[in-house]
Amino acid sequence: MSQTDDPDVAAGAPDGSTGSISSASPPGAPSSGASTAPQVRPSGDGLVSQTKAAATQAELAVDPELASDSLRDYGRALVVRLKGGETGVLPVILALFGIAVFFQIKNPKFLSAGNLVNLLDQGAVFMLLAMGEVFALLLGEIDLSIGFVAGLGGIVCAELVKPETNWPWWAAIAAALVITAAIGTLQGTIITRLRLPSFVVTLAGLLAWEGVMLLILGNGGTLPINNSVIIDLANGQLTPVAGWIVLILVVGVYGAMMWRRDHRRRTSGLVAPPIGLTVIKIVGVAAAGVVLVLICNTNRGALVAIQGVPWVVLIVLGVLVMWTVLLGRTRYGRYVYAVGGNAEATRRAGVSLVRIRTLAFTLSCLTAGIAGLIYASRLRSVSTNLDGGQLVLYSVAAAVIGGTSLFGGRGKAVHAVLGGLVIAAIYNGMGLLGLSAALQYVVTALVLLAAVTLDAMARRGRVAGT
Numbered sequence: 001m002s003q004t005d006d007p008d009v010a011a012g013a014p015d016g017s018t019g020s021i022s023s024a025s026p027p028g029a030p031s032s033g034a035s036t037a038p039q040v041r042p043s044g045d046g047l048v049s050q051t052k053a054a055a056t057q058a059e060l061a062v063d064p065e066l067a068s069d070s071l072r073d074y075g076r077a078l079v080v081r082l083k084g085g086e087t088g089v090l091p092v093i094l095a096l097f098g099i100a101v102f103f104q105i106k107n108p109k110f111l112s113a114g115n116l117v118n119l120l121d122q123g124a125v126f127m128l129l130a131m132g133e134v135f136a137l138l139l140g141e142i143d144l145s146i147g148f149v150a151g152l153g154g155i156v157c158a159e160l161v162k163p164e165t166n167w168p169w170w171a172a173i174a175a176a177l178v179i180t181a182a183i184g185t186l187q188g189t190i191i192t193r194l195r196l197p198s199f200v201v202t203l204a205g206l207l208a209w210e211g212v213m214l215l216i217l218g219n220g221g222t223l224p225i226n227n228s229v230i231i232d233l234a235n236g237q238l239t240p241v242a243g244w245i246v247l248i249l250v251v252g253v254y255g256a257m258m259w260r261r262d263h264r265r266r267t268s269g270l271v272a273p274p275i276g277l278t279v280i281k282i283v284g285v286a287a288a289g290v291v292l293v294l295i296c297n298t299n300r301g302a303l304v305a306i307q308g309v310p311w312v313v314l315i316v317l318g319v320l321v322m323w324t325v326l327l328g329r330t331r332y333g334r335y336v337y338a339v340g341g342n343a344e345a346t347r348r349a350g351v352s353l354v355r356i357r358t359l360a361f362t363l364s365c366l367t368a369g370i371a372g373l374i375y376a377s378r379l380r381s382v383s384t385n386l387d388g389g390q391l392v393l394y395s396v397a398a399a400v401i402g403g404t405s406l407f408g409g410r411g412k413a414v415h416a417v418l419g420g421l422v423i424a425a426i427y428n429g430m431g432l433l434g435l436s437a438a439l440q441y442v443v444t445a446l447v448l449l450a451a452v453t454l455d456a457m458a459r460r461g462r463v464a465g466t
Contacts, residue, residue, distance in 0.1 A: 089403055092403060092418045095401075118428070123421055124371075129368060134399050147390070148213060151388055152180065157172045162226070185365075188361030217383065251285055335351050339351070426443055
């Protein structure tokens with residue numbers, strides 16, 4: 001993991017180089033010490049191959065949505081990117097499909113409505129923690145503390161809503177999130193101001209916040225949650241009608257924003273995605289939403305009817321939208337990718353690395369706080385049995401499996417959601433088959449190793465092509 005760069009950099013040449021400037025020689029005179037051997041120029045075939053390689057790299061560098069005038073051009077650009085190693089989320093989607101087919105063959109209950117909704121509930125904590133971890137990974141850093149930071153957020157909320165304190169549920173949630181965000185700010189400040197490795201600082205945080213949990217709860221302690229609103233965060237659901245209303249609102253807002261953005265680009269004379277691609281995106285979101293609502297509205301109860309979209313699904317989608325907009329549509333998001341790609345070049349451009357990195361760790365722990373609330377809500381209590389070390393390992397695994405790079409500069413919030421779904425599907429399916437926890441660990445490790453290997457190979461391919 002990269003360390004924070006030294007803010008003091010020696011002054012370089014006017015053209016941006018840092019080497020010494022030699023005195024100029026008169027025109028036509030050979031420079032002293034220079035070799036007078038003729039330069040070897042590439043042959044005609046060499047020039048052609050270099051030109052083709054440069055053209056391919058140029059195609060890979062441009063978003064196919066903005067470089068295509070039609071759906072056919074867009075499809076051709078996608079093929080070029082796939083051949084160049086830019087596979088995007090395709091591998092994880094294929095992995096999800098393969099996992100679903102395998103477990104459905106082994107156990108027909110895997111794709112039942114009740115099990116699919118349960119899978120979403122199980123994976124919510126992994127998805128949220130992984131979205132928090134993405135902020136650190138994008139910088140080429142890591143946050144090992146978020147597992148116990150999440151547990152501490154759940155403890156703070158549970159302490160404030162118990163009968164002795166009796167805080168309103170919204171105030172308890174706000175206090176928990178403020179405290180977890182403050183923890184992230186503290187750790188980020190130590191990392192950036194003292195220029196310490198994030199691995200060491202957050203590992204110390206992992207140990208420290210586990211100790212704080214034990215001090216609050218005591219050895220073997222459990223703190224129950226009796227507030228109905230807090231419990232419903234992970235256990236409640238919308239009514240079937242409310243689910244359809246929310247779907248219509250979400251698709252309507254998404255479609256209006258997409259259409260308005262692309263229309264403004266076209267009317268302004270800027271490059272914009274093909275109209276057909278915009279329509280396909282809107283229809284695709286609507287179709288996925290319809291399938292989700294139909295599955296969730298299926299009665300999943302045996303004695304009592306249980307129907308509707310779970311609240312936790314809306315919470316995960318809400319966090320996904322927030323962080324997607326932040327990373328993809330704001331100046332801060334562009335700076336995060338720039339710092340992860342080349343921190344020194346970004347610093348020379350006048351960007352404050354300290355501020356960008358500190359805020360990233362703040363957002364990481366804030367998201368962990370949300371995950372902690374969902375974890376506590378699902379269990380209706382918090383206890384010292386929470387394994388924060390295992391949770392942070394799963395969060396890193398989910399982010400990397402979904403497509404976020406360990407080397408920084410590449411990743412999205414949606415990668416964390418997809419990776420969380422993969423891990424949840426593996427554990428859910430193996431649980432249905434009655435397989436041991438030891439085998440579950442081994443399978444998850446193999447999937448993680450495959451994802452990291454693909455990431456490293458793609459990165460080497462991009463470096464070799466530049």
